Amino acid sequence: MINEQDLVRACQRNDRKAQTAFYNMYKGKLMGVCRRYARSKEEAEDIYQEAFVKIFNNIKSLEKPEAVGAWVRKTVIHTAINYYHANLKFQQNTDYETVVLSNDDYPNILATLSSEDLLALIHQLPDGYRMVFNLYVVDGYNHNEIGQMLGISENTSKSQLSRAKELLRKQLKKLGIVSYERIQ
Amino acid sequence: MNASNNDIDPFEGFFHDKFNDFESEVDDVLWANIEPQLPLPSFSRLILWHLAAAVALLLLSFGLLPRFIASPTTELSHVTTGQSLQNEGTQGSKTLNTESNQGFDKSVSNTQSIEINAHNANPEVAKEQKEEGLEKNKKANSIAEYSTTSTNSNIYEPIASSNIGKRNTTKSVDIVSSKSSKRARKDANKKVIPSSLSTEEYDRIVRATQNTGDYLSTSEEALEPNLEILASKEPVDLSVKFNKARIKTLQRKPNRYFQPSKPVSLYFSAMPLVNYYTITPNGSDSKYVHSIQVDDDNSRIGVYLQAGLKFTLSDKLQLKTGISYTKSSQSISFKVRTDSLVVRSVDNQTADVAFEEQNKTYALSSHYLGTRVDLEYTFLKGDALSHHALVGIEGNTSLNGTAAGKINSFLNIGYGISRQIGDNAYLFIEPTMSIALNHQSDASTLLLVRPNKIGFNIGLNFKIK
The missing domain is CATH 2.40.160.20 (Porin)
Structure with a gap:
C-alpha cells in the first residue's frame, strides 16, 4: 500500500491517479473545515473547490511531505479567510435569536447534540465571530496570528472570541446546556 | 498556534473535541469540477516542449534540406559524367580518338599493352606475354568483383551495363577475358608503328605514357590516343594533350566534402x-x-x-x-x-x-x-x-x-x-x-x-x- 509521503511525491509530479487518491484521503476532513468556516453548504463547497485547486497547484512547494496534513488544513483555512474577505461587503449579520434546533430533548441534549447541530449554531454566528472562534478554539491559532490573518488587531480578535462564546453559551443555555466537559 | 489545549476552558474544549476531526460528506460532483483545473502531468508538459523542439527541428530540416537534395543530384551528375565518359571511352576505343577510361582495371590495360607489344615484337615471346597477360587479367577480374566486372562489361558491351552489381563474376570474367583477348588482338592488328619509330622506341613511349599518372596510365583508352598521335605524322605536343586530360580529370572529380553549405x-x-x-x-x-x-x-x-x-x-x-x-x-x-x-x-x-x-x-x-x-x-x-x-x-x-x-x-x-x-x-x-x-x-x-x-x-x- 502506498504511504502518504509517496502519494505526496506522486502528486508533486502531477500524477493523476495519485491526485485522485490524495483527494479521496482528505476530502472528508477538508470539507469539515470548510463547513465550519462557511455560512452555508454552498459556500463551503466553493471554498472546498478553490482550496483543492490551490493544494494541487502548490503541492510542489511542499518541502516536507510528512507535514502534508497540517499543510492542507492550513491551505483550506487560508482559502476560507480569503473567501471571507472577498465577500465581506455582501455579508449581513444574522439575527441570532432566530436559531432553532430540531432537538427538543433538553435534559440529554449535550449527549445527543451532533456535530451538525453544533455546526448549525456556529453558522449563525456573525462572520467575524465565526472566523475568530474557529481559528482560536478549533484550529488553535493565537490572537496575534488571527489578527494577522484577518487583518484585525489582537484585541479585536479577543473581544470577538469572547462575544462568540457568549452567544453560543446563550443559545446552548436555551437548549438546557449549562456545563461543558471535555470528551475523554 | 495555541501552545496547549489543556489550559483552555471546558467550553472551548468541548467545541475543539467536537470539531477537531470533524468530517463531512462530499458530493462526487465536486471532484468532477476540480479535476479539469488540476495542473497537467509533467510528461504532458514535456510533450509540449518536445513538440516545440520538433517544430524547431522541422524548420531546421527545411533549412538544410536543399543541401541534402543538392548532394545526391551532384553525385548523380558525377556518376553520369563518369558513365558517359566511360561510354565515350568505349566508343573512343573503337574510333581510336577519345579520352581514357578512369575506372578501367590496371591489369587489363597492362595486358592490352602486353598484347600490343607482343603482337608487334617477337611472335613467340608475344604469345607467352599474351597468355601471361590474359592470366593476370583473369585473376584481376576475379578479385575485383563488381566494379571491375561492370566496368569491363561497360567498356566492351555497353548494353550489358544493366548487369552491374550482380555477382556473376565467374562467367563474366571468362566472357570478358575471351572478349578482351579477341578485342586486344583485333585492336592490336589495327596498330601501326610509325615508320619513324623503332619497336623499342615505341615500347618506351608506351611505358612512358603508362607512368604519366594514375588516370592516363591505367586505362586502355589512355594509350590509344597516344598511339594514334604516334601513328600520325603531324607534330603534336604530347604534354599539351596530357595536360588537357589532367585538367579534365581534376574537373571531373568534384569533392563532395567541399560543397558550399x-x-x-x-x-x-x-x-x-x-x-x-x-x-x-x-x-x-x-x-x-x-x-x-x-x-x-x-x-x-x-x-x-x-x-x-x-x-x-x-x-x-x-x-x-x-x-x-x-x-x-x-x-x-x-x-x-x-x-x-x-x-x-x-x-x-x-x-x-x-x-x-x-x-x-x-x-x-x-x-x-x-x-x-x-x-x-x-x-x-x-x-x-x-x-x-x-x-x-x-x-x-x-x-x-x-x-x-x-x-x-x-x-x-x-x-x-x-x-x-x-x-x-x-x-x-x-x-x-x-x-x-x-x-x-x-x-x-x-x-x-x-x-x-x-x-x-x-x-x-x-x-x-
Missing part, C-alpha cells in the same frame, strides 16, 4: 533590460487588494544573457536557438483592506468610518535559466548594414524562490541591425520586447504578475561554417 553562426549577446509588469489580483482577492504599484527604483533593472547557434535556412531566413539566463527583480506594493473599522472624528458632530487598510510589499529577485528559438528575417541587406526582424518563443525556469522549477514562457519580438566587423564576425544591436505568456506568482499569493521585459540586446555573431 549554408552558414552556421555562433552568437553571444547581453541585454540590459527593464521589467514592466502586468499585475492582477489573484482570483477572488481582487475585492480587497487594491492600490497596486510597482516601485520605480532600480529594482526594475535586470540583465539578460544568451548564447547559441544561428542556422541559415534561406537567403533571408535564419533560425536561432540557444540558452538564456535572466536576472530580474521586482518590488510591488499594494494595499489590503481588512474587516476592522477605523473611526475618525471629522468634527465634533460627525465621524468618518472606514475599513482599516494594511500596506504590503511583494519583493522578489530571481534568476532564470531558459532556452529559446527564434526566426530571424532579414528584410533589408545593404553594403554595410543589414536589418532584420525577429520573433520567437522562450521557456525558462526560476532557479530560486518559491516558483523554482515552474516553467515560464515568453514571446520575443525584436528588430535588429547588424554590421560586419571582421572576416567572420558581425556585431548586432537588437531592441527586444519579451512578453510573458503566463503569470509567475505563486497561486497562494495575492497577486498574479506577468514580468514583461524590454531590452537593448547587443551581441556578436561568429560564422563557424
Whole structure:
C-alpha cells in the first residue's frame, strides 16, 4: 500500500491517479473545515473547490511531505479567510435569536447534540465571530496570528472570541446546556 | 498556534473535541469540477516542449534540406559524367580518338599493352606475354568483383551495363577475358608503328605514357590516343594533350566534402533590460487588494544573457536557438483592506468610518535559466548594414524562490541591425520586447504578475561554417 509521503511525491509530479487518491484521503476532513468556516453548504463547497485547486497547484512547494496534513488544513483555512474577505461587503449579520434546533430533548441534549447541530449554531454566528472562534478554539491559532490573518488587531480578535462564546453559551443555555466537559 | 489545549476552558474544549476531526460528506460532483483545473502531468508538459523542439527541428530540416537534395543530384551528375565518359571511352576505343577510361582495371590495360607489344615484337615471346597477360587479367577480374566486372562489361558491351552489381563474376570474367583477348588482338592488328619509330622506341613511349599518372596510365583508352598521335605524322605536343586530360580529370572529380553549405553562426549577446509588469489580483482577492504599484527604483533593472547557434535556412531566413539566463527583480506594493473599522472624528458632530487598510510589499529577485528559438528575417541587406526582424518563443525556469522549477514562457519580438566587423564576425544591436505568456506568482499569493521585459540586446555573431 502506498504511504502518504509517496502519494505526496506522486502528486508533486502531477500524477493523476495519485491526485485522485490524495483527494479521496482528505476530502472528508477538508470539507469539515470548510463547513465550519462557511455560512452555508454552498459556500463551503466553493471554498472546498478553490482550496483543492490551490493544494494541487502548490503541492510542489511542499518541502516536507510528512507535514502534508497540517499543510492542507492550513491551505483550506487560508482559502476560507480569503473567501471571507472577498465577500465581506455582501455579508449581513444574522439575527441570532432566530436559531432553532430540531432537538427538543433538553435534559440529554449535550449527549445527543451532533456535530451538525453544533455546526448549525456556529453558522449563525456573525462572520467575524465565526472566523475568530474557529481559528482560536478549533484550529488553535493565537490572537496575534488571527489578527494577522484577518487583518484585525489582537484585541479585536479577543473581544470577538469572547462575544462568540457568549452567544453560543446563550443559545446552548436555551437548549438546557449549562456545563461543558471535555470528551475523554 | 495555541501552545496547549489543556489550559483552555471546558467550553472551548468541548467545541475543539467536537470539531477537531470533524468530517463531512462530499458530493462526487465536486471532484468532477476540480479535476479539469488540476495542473497537467509533467510528461504532458514535456510533450509540449518536445513538440516545440520538433517544430524547431522541422524548420531546421527545411533549412538544410536543399543541401541534402543538392548532394545526391551532384553525385548523380558525377556518376553520369563518369558513365558517359566511360561510354565515350568505349566508343573512343573503337574510333581510336577519345579520352581514357578512369575506372578501367590496371591489369587489363597492362595486358592490352602486353598484347600490343607482343603482337608487334617477337611472335613467340608475344604469345607467352599474351597468355601471361590474359592470366593476370583473369585473376584481376576475379578479385575485383563488381566494379571491375561492370566496368569491363561497360567498356566492351555497353548494353550489358544493366548487369552491374550482380555477382556473376565467374562467367563474366571468362566472357570478358575471351572478349578482351579477341578485342586486344583485333585492336592490336589495327596498330601501326610509325615508320619513324623503332619497336623499342615505341615500347618506351608506351611505358612512358603508362607512368604519366594514375588516370592516363591505367586505362586502355589512355594509350590509344597516344598511339594514334604516334601513328600520325603531324607534330603534336604530347604534354599539351596530357595536360588537357589532367585538367579534365581534376574537373571531373568534384569533392563532395567541399560543397558550399549554408552558414552556421555562433552568437553571444547581453541585454540590459527593464521589467514592466502586468499585475492582477489573484482570483477572488481582487475585492480587497487594491492600490497596486510597482516601485520605480532600480529594482526594475535586470540583465539578460544568451548564447547559441544561428542556422541559415534561406537567403533571408535564419533560425536561432540557444540558452538564456535572466536576472530580474521586482518590488510591488499594494494595499489590503481588512474587516476592522477605523473611526475618525471629522468634527465634533460627525465621524468618518472606514475599513482599516494594511500596506504590503511583494519583493522578489530571481534568476532564470531558459532556452529559446527564434526566426530571424532579414528584410533589408545593404553594403554595410543589414536589418532584420525577429520573433520567437522562450521557456525558462526560476532557479530560486518559491516558483523554482515552474516553467515560464515568453514571446520575443525584436528588430535588429547588424554590421560586419571582421572576416567572420558581425556585431548586432537588437531592441527586444519579451512578453510573458503566463503569470509567475505563486497561486497562494495575492497577486498574479506577468514580468514583461524590454531590452537593448547587443551581441556578436561568429560564422563557424
